[in-house]
Amino acid sequence: MSQDGDSRVRTLNVELGERRYPIHIGAGLLGEPGRLCPHLAGRQVMIVTNETVAPLYLETLKRGLDADLEVREVVLPDGEATKTLASVERIWDALLAAGFNRRCTLVALGGGVIGDMTGFAAACYQRGVAFIQVPTTLLSQVDSSVGGKTGVNHPRGKNMIGAFWQPRAVLIDTATLRTLPGRELSAGLAEVIKYGLIRDRDFLGWLEAQMPALRGLDDTALGEAIRRSCAIKAEVVAEDETEQGVRALLNLGHTFGHAIEAHQGYGVWLHGEAVGAGMAMAAALSHRLGWLEADDVARVEAVLDAAGLPVAAPAAMDAEAFIVRMRLDKKNLDDRIRLVLLQALGDACLHDATPPAELAAFIDAYPRA
Amino acid sequence: MSQDGDSRVRTLNVELGERRYPIHIGAGLLGEPGRLCPHLAGRQVMIVTNETVAPLYLETLKRGLDADLEVREVVLPDGEATKTLASVERIWDALLAAGFNRRCTLVALGGGVIGDMTGFAAACYQRGVAFIQVPTTLLSQVDSSVGGKTGVNHPRGKNMIGAFWQPRAVLIDTATLRTLPGRELSAGLAEVIKYGLIRDRDFLGWLEAQMPALRGLDDTALGEAIRRSCAIKAEVVAEDETEQGVRALLNLGHTFGHAIEAHQGYGVWLHGEAVGAGMAMAAALSHRLGWLEADDVARVEAVLDAAGLPVAAPAAMDAEAFIVRMRLDKKNLDDRIRLVLLQALGDACLHDATPPAELAAFIDAYPRA
Known part of the structure; x- marks a missing residue:
């Protein structure tokens, strides 16, 4: 663990050679200007979130992004039942409709379902683009945002379709747990x-x-x-x-x-x-x-x-x-x-x-x- | 290039460190016993082919496989228009219906479309399983079976959804070109x-x-x-x-x-x-x-x-x-x-x-x- 020039923020690194990435943990990180930007691959940013999280945190996250970025969003329904290939196709459709290229960055704002689907969408869009995890549930903060497992469920089994794909960074804002059931x-x-x-x-x-x-x-x-x-x-x-x-x-x-x-x-x-x-x-x-x-x-x-x-x-x-x-x-x-x-x-x-x-x-x- | 203990067969290796794999080239390799077996990850084998190639070469390929393997097949329609996520879903459905685990091996028997879809299906099934390319067109023999690019088309663009996923081996039987238009x-x-x-x-x-x-x-x-x-x-x-x-x-x-x-x-x-x-x-x-x-x-x-x-x-x-x-x-x-x-x-x-x-x-x- 290292300090981040800011005593409220703890940073630890997942050591994966070329794919090494940092996890930043702290209260109120979500809307801090410049927190996400160093990890973007280019100017195109697609935020993927759900109908529960969007009203709570989408605007906060967007406030922290530089004004000259091309920012789009996909808001999916909430819940494990939506963790399907059809939802991931909606993300791909949105990326292609926006004309996003292979230097775009996907940002997963939500729980494990959003993180897994967004990561999988990133793993397979144009054979792999950058993504950043912003987990807003305790489960996703301690589990699914670390380790690069991405994917969707199949009627015959959980997480049967997916990929190993590492995020560029994980941003954990503990304040988001205040709104968690x-x-x-x-x-x-x-x-x-x-x-x-x-x-x-x-x-x-x-x-x-x-x-x-x-x-x-x-x-x-x-x-x-x-x-x-x-x-x-x-x-x-x-x-x-x-x-x-x-x-x-x-x-x-x-x-x-x-x-x-x-x-x-x-x-x-x-x-x-x-x-x-x-x-x-x-x-x-x-x-x-x-x-x-x-x-x-x-x-x-x-x-x-x-x-x-x-x-x-x-x-x-x-x-x-x-x-x-x-x-x-x-x-x-x-x-x-x-x-x-x-x-x-x-x-x-x-x-x-x-x-x-x-x-x-x-x-x-x-x-x- | 090295010889294979068999002057009809030329072998060259694609050097990718841990993911190094051989390309075997020769006339009549397809049905040779033991040619594919050293490259299988386990006992479960899913051959993916199409309606044009299956009547010509499926039985020949199967004859070369050991009798104790669990061999299944998916026969898809032919043509670039079928290079869709829906076709890949058919492969995943067949794998899950057969109860295949992450030590199964997919074998792509056909042209570039079959190879790209089978490779992508392998890349994402249970987050990645083994596959072998058996290209039967000149195009796929010299291009798509070498290099690990896999994927499908999207209505908005070619190969927009896919992954980099390397085969375990490529088997090129030049005799298959006799039936190529x-x-x-x-x-x-x-x-x-x-x-x-x-x-x-x-x-x-x-x-x-x-x-x-x-x-x-x-x-x-x-x-x-x-x-x-x-x-x-x-x-x-x-x-x-x-x-x-x-x-x-x-x-x-x-x-x-x-x-x-x-x-x-x-x-x-x-x-x-x-x-x-x-x-x-x-x-x-x-x-x-x-x-x-x-x-x-x-x-x-x-x-x-x-x-x-x-x-x-x-x-x-x-x-x-x-x-x-x-x-x-x-x-x-x-x-x-x-x-x-x-x-x-x-x-x-x-x-x-x-x-x-x-x-x-x-x-x-x-x-x-």
Whole structure:
């Protein structure tokens, strides 16, 4: 982490060689003049946002841009259900209608859905143009704006179509969390907790202590939680940009979680809620394999509960409903289901040795909401 | 170039570090057992081809694959007009319906349209899977199967949506040219001539001498023309994978050519025909700028004519029709039209200093068909 000539702003860098980029974190960054401009590829700027975020922050963002830029915008509907190729086509149509060339820059203003779609649109427009992430939800601030995963959902699976494409910069304005619904704040905390569970037991302890402050929108606590989360993710991504190895550990809770999201219909459970329940399931399975103690599982459940997250699986989902979806997971090699599990709190691993029948028995026995 | 333990087969490598891949050239490679298998990422293989090529070569290709592989196929309609996102969605749907994971391999069996779409489908399926090019037209053998450019057309412009994605290997079976219509052979020769014009004056001289043999499908001449073309392209791509500099020179004739294709409607003129006329126009403009001699321009026109290619622009296209399309070209920076021109035969350069009005006057004065 380095200071930015401004004590309110923390900057950390994601180290990816030529594609190295900075993450700036601070309250009120959004409308600051000159904050985005150093990262633009040229004069053409396309802001992509949604109908919820646009009335709150679009004008603020535009105020921070130089007057001589050619600025356009696409305002998409809100929600995970809109994370489709059809929405990305609207972005491409807007870019082509504006005659934007390969030195244009896309700016994603919104949550993870906007960030993933905008990044994918940038990855494939004229075979790749610049983009900048301005995440406005806790989830996207700590997760989807770091690491370059972009894409859209397909009726048969989440994030099935996409690309690895790195932003030029990420701008995180913690003040945008003031307008975030409480349920979405909790969903973001699921990913924050995940970083502690997979890699940093001290951070997990810090989160247990700070959970009331975080849910109370305490600025200092939020800033620190975001910084540590981004730093852990940036470290993991730098080690393994295209998810050949350690990066897969960031998927703790996601294999169960994606199955829940897909089965319930995208957007019924928030992504973070599904991941919360998925992490509780992963902890329970890790206990069954003899890795975690019963006390460890209780700690995981308690911190998730304190964050306002579910720990039980959906009532309507049987083991078969999980297994069918989990077979499609991108981590799988050939026909084995691969899961991220916990060898200890703060120490995750990949595991594909549990036979499907045993996995099904575990899922059937797991508590339902 | 290295030999392959088999004197009929020439192998050259495209040097891209980790993404280095071989091009195998020879007659009858298509159905040889074990030819594709070393390049597969796993057991799942999706062959993508079209309704013209499938009856000719699909079974031959499948005969060369090991019996224990899980082989599926997608057969798309033929033609440049099908090079759309909707066709790529059909490939993604087939992959997901088959439950293929990120260790699957896509095999493009067909011309440039199939190769570009299959490569783009591979680039974005689960954020990137392996693919192999098996080009069956001269154009795709010397051009689109080398270099990793993939993508689809948009109603507002050619190849506007796509990705840079390298194949694991390219398999060129010169015997497939026996079934290629003569008009498409000529279109392929346009790109062969291009390599001589931009980088290798000796090769241009060789082509002038060999043109009757090439159009007569002489095996030795075809094999040599393909090898030298691939070698030049591989060299240029290795120098500049993502087209920041020298790679743009491969676009000689393409800025005029893309405008012709887009204006006439994709598929009315073949890509190579449009590029042929575009190269003649680029040569004429290079003469107007004082770079080429009148004799040089005559040589360019003569070799194109000998290859069976047009040198005049379409009768119905005025300067405005060209300029509007050329403004959308991906090479342009900000609002200047960039062209590849010739400083001499065998020596191309990028040029953006001709004012639009002068360019329009040149185009208006250029001969029409």
